Amino acid sequence: MKGLNQLAYEIHDRNIEKGFFDDKKNIGEMLMLMVTEVAEACEADRKDRYMGKEGNWLVDRISQIQFDDTFKIQYDTDVKGTFEEEMADIFIRLLDMCAFKKIDLNAHVELKMRYNSLRPHKHGKKY
Ligand SMILES: [Mg+2]
Numbered sequence: 001m002k003g004l005n006q007l008a009y010e011i012h013d014r015n016i017e018k019g020f021f022d023d024k025k026n027i028g029e030m031l032m033l034m035v036t037e038v039a040e041a042c043e044a045d046r047k048d049r050y051m052g053k054e055g056n057w058l059v060d061r062i063s064q065i066q067f068d069d070t071f072k073i074q075y076d077t078d079v080k081g082t083f084e085e086e087m088a089d090i091f092i093r094l095l096d097m098c099a100f101k102k103i104d105l106n107a108h109v110e111l112k113m114r115y116n117s118l119r120p121h122k123h124g125k126k127y
Contacts, residue, residue: 004105011092012099034093041086049082
């Protein structure tokens with residue numbers, strides 16, 4: 001698996017190619033677009049739109065489709081609007097912003113995980 005930073009820069013480069021960075025970016029807007037993906041995940045859960053137990057098998061099958069037209073049809077049928085898709089959307093927006101802001105996400109995740117390991121149960125909070 002690729003490192004987070006490598007993936008972040010690949011996502012960011014594609015988003016630049018797609019024109020998402022043609023205009024000056026507003027950090028508040030970028031953060032709110034992450035929130036919209038969280039809201040879509042909430043809706044997917046409310047509608048019980050999960051790929052479910054067959055998910056891993058389906059993902060393997062769909063990812064092996066050679067022709068883009070067929071891939072898109074299958075993706076729209078099996079993945080579009082699922083909780084799993086929205087998790088990917090959240091992650092993609094997060095990584096895009098980290099690359100845009102030149103944040104070393106690998107290092108920061110490692111730092112934070114170590115810090116969290118030193119904190120008390122539930123980090124000293126109720127939940
Ligand atoms: Mg989405």
